Amino acid sequence: xxxxxxxxxxxxxxxxxxxxxxxxxxxxxxxxxxxxxxxxxxxxxxxxxxxxxxxxxxxxxxxxxxxxxxxxxxxxxxxxxxxxxxxxxxxxxxxxxxxxxxxxxxxxxxxxxxxxxxxxxxxxxxxxxxxxxxxxxxxxxxxxxxxxxxxxxxxxxxxxxxxxxxxxxxxxxxxxxxxxxxxxxxxxxxxxxxxxxxxxxxxxxxxxxxxxxxxxxxxxxxxxxxxxxxxxxxxxxxxxxxxxxxxxxxxxxxxxxxxxxxxxxxxxxxxxxxxxxxxxxxxxxxxxxxxxxxxxxxxxxxxxxxxxxxxxxxxxxxxxxxxxxxxxxxxxxxxxxxxxxxxxxxxxxxxxxxxxxxxxxxxxxxxxxxxxxxxxxxxxxxxxxxxxxxxxxxxxxxxxxxxxxxxxxxxxxxxxxxxxxx
Numbered sequence: 001x002x003x004x005x006x007x008x009x010x011x012x013x014x015x016x017x018x019x020x021x022x023x024x025x026x027x028x029x030x031x032x033x034x035x036x037x038x039x040x041x042x043x044x045x046x047x048x049x050x051x052x053x054x055x056x057x058x059x060x061x062x063x064x065x066x067x068x069x070x071x072x073x074x075x076x077x078x079x080x081x082x083x084x085x086x087x088x089x090x091x092x093x094x095x096x097x098x099x100x101x102x103x104x105x106x107x108x109x110x111x112x113x114x115x116x117x118x119x120x121x122x123x124x125x126x127x128x129x130x131x132x133x134x135x136x137x138x139x140x141x142x143x144x145x146x147x148x149x150x151x152x153x154x155x156x157x158x159x160x161x162x163x164x165x166x167x168x169x170x171x172x173x174x175x176x177x178x179x180x181x182x183x184x185x186x187x188x189x190x191x192x193x194x195x196x197x198x199x200x201x202x203x204x205x206x207x208x209x210x211x212x213x214x215x216x217x218x219x220x221x222x223x224x225x226x227x228x229x230x231x232x233x234x235x236x237x238x239x240x241x242x243x244x245x246x247x248x249x250x251x252x253x254x255x256x257x258x259x260x261x262x263x264x265x266x267x268x269x270x271x272x273x274x275x276x277x278x279x280x281x282x283x284x285x286x287x288x289x290x291x292x293x294x295x296x297x298x299x300x301x302x303x304x305x306x307x308x309x310x311x312x313x314x315x316x317x318x319x320x321x322x323x324x325x326x327x328x329x330x331x332x333x334x335x336x337x338x339x340x341x342x343x344x345x346x347x348x349x350x351x352x353x354x355x356x357x358x359x360x361x362x363x364x365x366x367x368x369x370x371x372x373x374x375x376x377x378x379x380x381x382x383x384x385x386x387x388x389x390x391x392x393x394x395x396x397x398x399x400x401x402x403x404x405x406x407x408x409x410x411x412x413x414x415x416x417x418x419x420x421x422x
């Protein structure tokens with residue numbers, strides 16, 4: 001009888017009769033599949049059974065008796081728990097400014113002053129650029145002088161009209177003179193209104209020479225400095241860009257199957273969005289602001305934008321971040337540790353430990369939340385499941401709980417087992 005020992009595994013065979021059939025015997029701890037499929041004391045079929053194996057244990061026995069002969073598997077267990085669990089969606093988002101304003105000049109003029117520091121925070125109405133407006137200021141003064149002249153002429157015309165009306169009542173002046181006086185007054189009044197409109201137009205044009213911030217936000221780098229010529233038109237170079245930082249958007253995409261739940265959560269006002277920028281440990285909360293009006297047919301997703309108050313500038317435009325959308329909280333969900341869930345040919349399952357015996361239990365996993373798996377069906381909440389050592393388990397295998405501190409039970413005596421086998 002030859003003995004082959006590999007670690008804690010010993011194989012015994014009848015020497016010289018391997019061609020006719022061999023007797024295999026295993027002692028020690030359980031081994032993974034497929035070695036565990038060879039039952040204890042079973043003779044591998046062969047052409048003829050040699051006389052040397054007559055003293056070997058009888059063949060046969062079902063899998064249950066084989067499990068009974070195997071030593072127990074050392075495992076770690078955990079209780080199935082019922083606890084409140086959130087229904088949430090995790091996604092990757094992109095931070096977007098709610099408003100981005102490209103600053104351009106409306107007139108052609110030389111830049112006289114840049115009134116901001118590159119990258120500074122500016123408020124709505126703050127002066128950014130001052131352009132050379134001397135020529136327009138002169139035109140404005142001329143227009144104001146024309147209005148003043150017409151007003152003086154109107155005063156004289158109104159006096160002539162009053163005299164003409166008095167003479168007409170006395171039947172001294174003719175009606176033609178009265179009509180002429182009235183026409184002069186009307187003409188001057190119209191000229192004054194036209195002059196005032198010209199003054200207003202010049203004042204509006206003059207405001208173009210002082211470029212102010214249309215929104216509050218973070219300004220970029222000034223593209224043109226003092227002395228350069230600012231050009232008007234869409235093809236002209238931008239003077240600067242302002243991004244509105246507070247509040248701010250985070251845009252992310254979710255699968256279209258979540259759309260009904262998201263809309264229900266928005267109507268119930270239970271939807272909460274959390275976002276954290278990559279590289280920044282702080283997380284801020286916001287609300288769903290916009291759901292896109294169409295599903296992207298190429299990806300089967302829908303785009304969502306969440307709005308966040310961002311006074312500390314935790315989120316920065318263009319950055320990537322983690323988005324967690326919590327729709328609601330289930331008050332009494334059945335949960336197990338994620339490591340307890342195994343995947344087989346027929347789907348997910350766990351090993352339920354009953355009286356130190358492992359039983360494979362098929363389950364349906366609804367979702368994973370952090371380190372817990374929420375079970376939709378298959379468990380009731382009062383079971384004990386294996387979370388470590390379950391890879392060595394089979395249906396009906398005996399188990400033993402690992403002691404505190406990670407200590408395993410003592411190994412079986414291989415010498416005595418070898419002697420009994422011989």
